[in-house]
Amino acid sequence: MRTVADDIAAHARRHPERIALSTPAGEVSYRELAARIEEIARLLRAHGARPETVCAVAVEHGTDAVAAMAAVLRCGAAFLTLDVTQPHDRLASFVRSAGARLLLTRSDLAPALGLGLPAVLLDQPPGAADDGPPAAPAGPRALAYVSHTSGSTGEPSAVLVEHGALDAYLRDAAHAFGLGPHTVALQTAPLGYDASIRDTFVPLLAGARLVIVDRARLLRPAEFARTVREHRVTALLSVTPSFLTHLSGQGDLAEPLAGVTLVAVSGESLRPFLAAGGRGLVPGRLVNQYGPTECTMTTTRHGVPAAPDPATDVVGTPRAGAVVRILDADLLPVADGTVGEVYIGGTGVARGYGGRPARTAACFVPDPLGPPGARLYRTGDLGWWGPQGLHYAGRTDRQIKIRGYRVDPAEVEGALLAHPAVTGAAVTPDTDELGRVHLLAHVTGDLTATTDAQLRRHLARSLPPHLMPRRFLRLAALPTTRGGKTDRRLLATGRTA
Incomplete structure (x- = not known):
């Protein structure tokens, strides 16, 4: 089947000198990007990459990261992107749960990564490896990429997304956002998270220019605004409401999004930002996106009006090919305006969780209202239907969103107990006070000789920054309910003395 690599090659044939990437190392034309994709695809074929081969991509974001992901798709295989700044133990768990068989990296990174996989070195001179046999074309049910979600067992869960789901999503997003050769999109999501796939491939599918800068520039509001201005950025596809709230609080920045005609947000509730009057920060379209990793990034979209009602959290209507059902405990539809659990079906539903058949069976269930064989993903989100589409109403479990990342507090608890x-x-x-969600860790034990800094260093060996608690509260004992379980409601009130 056709992949985004084919579209990049088509742009290269029609407009070879059009700029595809602006990176810290310089600008890259579509002709140069297409050629680099083919070079890496030859290396992959020489190492046996074929459909269902999971290839871990571990390089800093730049030309080779983009080309490597596209080359994997070109071979009909599947990619797993790794953020090389994350702890080794966490990267190793990602590789293990994804069933990765090859590691695409550079010779200077490979020894430090130490992931125990055969390495395909991207700084190897072109032509040094013999081209392998042509890979069989991947069908729509072949694996395209693996992403991870926070897990209650302490090991992140690998989500398996197929080629058909990825391709349908990328093409729908490019169409829905109206992207084209005139678009200049800024990559904001870090590698290792599925939002980075949208950031990378939706603009390139449309023949646009993708701007990649050092991540430090994206985290400092003044540098971010300067980047937008210098590159004449017109589209941001994966920012979080928390970041917009932070940006809006910078009184010394005049019109930091000047020239940006599209801002698409995702990952957490937009309500605090809107309630604080933040809509005026965005001069163009503001699109609220909703969808779990298990359903190929985005399921619904909502165009936020210039004068929004912040009383409810509207996430909008399903994208093409997606099915959203609000069901009760018996899997029966609830009436419009009534809160139920959100179930998602259609073209974006993932294959399941790698190596976890029981969890897959529990979360991916038959669609009682669909055709034979149709499945629904049980999101654990609560919602209700209104005139503007789906309204988000919270969770049925303990999962929360921190800066756009889905977090299960049990994963942090497991790391602390180690x-x-x-x-x-x-x-x-x-x-x-700004409405930003963060984590509090309540801990017991003989911790008189253990500082907060030591606890953070312990957690940093296995957890990324967004899972790091902001504070550690030391207790003689954790409060419990009558049933003997930890009383988390009492902990949340702070009345534990």
């Missing part, structure tokens, strides 16, 4: 001095741990969400 510390020899910690005998009990409970992690709860809290909200600061």
